[in-house]
Amino acid sequence: MMKDKLYQKSGVVIMHLARVFMTKKKGDRIETVSEYEKELGYARGTIQNALSVLKTEGAVKLESRGHVGTFVKEIDYKLVWMFTGIDFVMGAMPLPYSKLYEGFATGLYKSAEKHSGDLNMAYVRGASVRIQMLLKGAYDFVVVSRLAANQAIAEGLELEIGLYFGPKTYLSEHVILFADSTKQIIEDGMTIGLDPKSIDQSYITKALCEGKQVKLLEMPYNQIVQSIQSNKIDAGVWNLDEIKEKELQISYQSISNNAAFIETSEAVILTAKNNKGINNILKELIQSDIVLDYQRKVVNIEIDPSY
Template sequence: MSRIDESLYSKNGLAARYISRELIDIEAGQRIPRVSDFTEKLSLGRGTVQGALKLLEEMRAIRLEPRGHLGTFLLRRDLNLLYEIAGIGPTIGVMPLPYSRKYEGLATGIIEVFEKIHKRAGLAYMRGAIPRVEALKSRRYDFAIMSLLAAEEAVTKFEGLEINKTFGPESYVTSHKIFFSKTECSKIEDGMRIGIDYSSVDQAELTLLECDGKKVELVEAGYMQLFSMLTQGVIDAAVWNADEEKTLHTFKSSDFHSSKAKELAAKATTAALVVETARERVIEQLEMLDTNEVRLVQQQVIEGEKYPHY
């Protein structure tokens, strides 16, 4: 057991856990709530509050300065230590593998904006919206990033999920296109072998809509395998993210011909953040995530003005 754990098992230590949560959002140089404010809000005695504040100073989580009738001011705080004392772990999200500059920018934007508001956060990466939803439901992660198209399907299919934020058109991908293994092809036709990844809601739904009414063979494959399968001629065509420069420059491509596919493709360009409705503390953290600032950082990464870091 660490020294910190031992200190927090006392009555004052338990109070310090609650008070540290209140102090996380107070900037250095600002006045902290009065002792009476803490006693009223947290239902603690004055002596307990005073003992908890003293304990936090002894642990070097904070440094306070009384200024008479002006109140007590926070001179310094150790945010990581305050989070540890409060028992608040980092908020962890899951998003697609960052194989495109757009995904790198989105990941960088989320991490930077969380850092700016002094919230600990991290990202994990997983291919396929369906596996990401399953990981969210099992609470391996606190939130999941996917397209608005996939997010709407997820909240319809799984009870207890909600779309917390959307990041605007072309925040997820610029577009999807149909890529062909042969240069003479310009649309999906009867007899073709078409790659499909059922774990990716966007890719699968767009593929099925574009192939509707055509006599084609659907070849199931992982999204990241489609490139090599097109190269080797194992499949004749596949729907792919047009932000992947290697694919865009290697294969001939075309826009969708199906009107329904075109409609859904537009919705698939928007990034959405999905969370469990019951996760009130997570939702509280996410409310402070400014989507406009995330998009600004994303654009800086796309344009090469900022190095991606995630």
């Protein structure tokens, strides 16, 4: 019975220390045993035993520098993660309605598999919805555009970008669709489709309509094409990838000359600042070169998507 209790206590302390170490990097100072003793409320010997397990298993190498303190000499995040008690990582990304999204989802899973990680993905429409759920703790990370991530951070939300994937990894570009094929720009008197849940679509739409006398009609992103084809609205911002892949017969104009809009083409992984160590886990689990290689193969129809 006592051994069971000791094992349970050691296990809790090991998990806690492993999660702390996931936030550390080589050269960082760690807390003293006395400080951990006060923080956790466990006996000094139990804490020392937990540290010993992590060192013996090769998860971390520590270096004592006398009165200065103890520092991380080497750290193996993959091994440390095994002791955190975190069984899987949960993420969310857009609905995979384009080859780029299908390829990205495939790449995430393939990268996780190569690194023996258990990854689970949810597919949720609207960057603002995904970000809200991230902040509520429903997900460990979300995939959004670089522009959406920067907008959310600029608003003061406790978020940070964990991984960048480069231009044209989220989508090739946004374009402006028109019901009247003779139109090339948004004009006064037009009704424009706006999805407030899509940070990118909303931002670009408002920027294009600035200074013009137009009506913004709120609607889900996936209804914009149909609304233009039925002349319910005059124009709307849309993803060029889906137009090309579905061979939609609809008039559109490029808007990619705006530098801010280009940020909407880059996929990034966004995490909550209070989820300590998650970025180190993700950097072990998700290798951008693997993700992008599978994305390219799916887009080029070299392999079938798998997610």
